[in-house]
Amino acid sequence: MARPWRVAIIGGGITGLAAAVRLRDRAPAGTEITVYEQSGRLGGKLRTGELAGGPVEFGAESFLLRDPAGAESGAVALVRRLGLADRIVHPTVGQAALVIDGGLRPVPGGTLVGVPGDLAKVAAVARPAAAADRDEGRPLLGPHDDVAVGALVRARLGDQVVDRLVDPMLGGVYAGRADDLSLVTTMPALARAARVEHTLVGAVRAAQAAAPRVPGAPVFGTLAGGLSTLVEAAATQSGATIRRNAAVRELRRTPTGWRLTVGPTRLPDGSAPPRPGVEPSTVEADAVLLAVPARPAARLLADAVPAAAAAVGGLDYASVALVTLALPEPELPALSGFLVPATEGLLIKAATFFTTKWGHLRRPDGLALVRASVGRYGDETALQLTDDDLVATVHRELSKALGTPLPAPVDRHVQRWGGALPQYPPGHLGRVATARAELRAAHPTLALAGAGYDGVGIPVCVRSGETAAEEIITALGGSAA
Structure with missing residues (x-):
C-alpha cells in the first residue's frame, strides 16, 4: 500500500x-x-478584534462578491464550502467621498478605479486635460506592454485626474502610488481594453461594458461575527x-x-x-x-x-497602521468613508465609518467606530509615531476633514502592519x-x-x-x- x-x-x-x-x-x-x-x-x-465591547476588523474588512467574469468570487465560494454563506452581510451605505481642498466631495460615478469614462462626471473633483486624449491611430498599449498607471493617465488626462482621483483610490487599496504601480497588475481590465482602444476614455468605457454587472447588486460583503x-x-x-x-x-x-x-x-x-x-x-x-x-x-x-x-x-511591500476610534455619538455624514489624496497634506490616507457602512455593527448606545489608515509606500515616517501620537493626529485630522470637532474617543486601537501590502x-x-x-x-x-x-x-x-x-x-x- x-x-x-x-x-x-x-x-x-x-x-x-x-x-x-x-x-x-x-x-x-x-x-x-x-x-x-x-x-x-x-x-x-x-484579524477580528474587539473595541469598546464590540467586534471590529483590525485587518481586511470585506471581500468582493464577484470575480471579473461575473461569477461568484473565490471568497464567496470558500465561504459556501465552509458552511458560512448565511453569515454574509452587505454594506448598508455605499457612497464614499474624497477630501478635496480640505472638504468632502462625493466620489464621482462612471470611473474605473478613478479613471473616468465620462469626463463631465468628474469635473467637480478634477479638471481633465481632455485635449491630450486624442486618437493617434493605434492602441494605447502594445500586445505585451505594461506601464505605470500614473504615467498613462497623466499623459492622457492630466495631473489632477491622477492626483485627486486615481492616486487616492489606488492608495486606499495598495498604500502605493499611481506613478509606481503596474497597469496590467492593478487594473487588468483597463489594460486589456488599452490594447485595443485608441483613447483612454474609450478604453475605460470598453472595460466597463465588458464587466458583467447587475445594477443595484452589492459589490462587497463581509461576515457577521x-x-x-x-x-x-x-x-x-x-x-x-x-x-x-x-x-x-x-x-x-x-x-x-x-x-x-x-x-x-x-x-x-x-x-x-x-x-x-x-x-x-x-x-x-x-x-x-x-x-x-x-x-x-x-x-x-x-x-x-x-x-x-x-x-x-x-x-517590495508597504507598511501601514490602522487606527480605530470608538466615538460617543459623533456627527458623521451618511457615507461609508472617505479617501485622501496625498496632495492634501494629511497623515491619514483613508477613513471608514464602520458603524455607518455596516448596519449589523450599529450599536444602540450610539457609539460609532471609525477607522483611519496611515502609511504610504516610500513615505512611512508617520509610522514612527507612538500609538498615542498616531491616535491624536488621526482624531485631529478626522475632525478637520469632517469640518466639525469629534468627541474624544472612549476606546482606541492601533494595529501596525509591517510590510503588509505588496507593491x-x-x-x-x-x-x-x-x-x-x-x-x-x-x-x-x-x-x-x-x-x-x-x-x-x-x-x-x-x-x-x-x-x-x-x-x-x-x-x-x-x-x-
Missing part, C-alpha cells in the same frame, strides 16, 4: 488555509497536510495539522521530496533566540506550498531554485511568471501562492492558494476526484 502524501504549507494566512481546504477536498484520502505559521495567530491580515470566523472554519475543516510559532528556516531538496528545518523565529542578526529546550527540527514532505511574502519565500528558495528566488526577492511595479506579472516557470521546470512539487504574486484581496488570495494546491496535486499524481 502506497504511503499517504505529505504536503507542507508554509504560511497560515488565508492563502495557505484555502490551499489546505482544497487539498483536503481534492487530494487522495489520507493525505497529511501540515500548515506552518511562524506567528502564534492564523489568518494573516484577517467577523472575518476571523472564515479563518477558524478553514483551519478546522481542512483537517490540517496546524503548527503555530513554527518558523521554517530552511528548505532542502531530498531524493524523495523536501526537508524542512523548523524552529523558533530567528533574531535580526540571523541567530536563534535564546529559548532553552526549543531546538530546530527537521521534517520531510513530498511537496511544499509557499504561501508567504516574497522576501521570506526568496530566502527559502535560494538553494533549491536560485533563479526563482532572484525573480521574487526584489518584490506591483510595471512588469510584475512577468517576473512572477518567470519565477513560477523556474519552479515548474526544476521542482513541480514546489509551488508559490499569495498576494505578493497574484494581487491583493481575499478572493485573489483564495484562488491563488487553490491554484497552487491543484498544481501540487497534479505534480504528485492526480486527484482523488
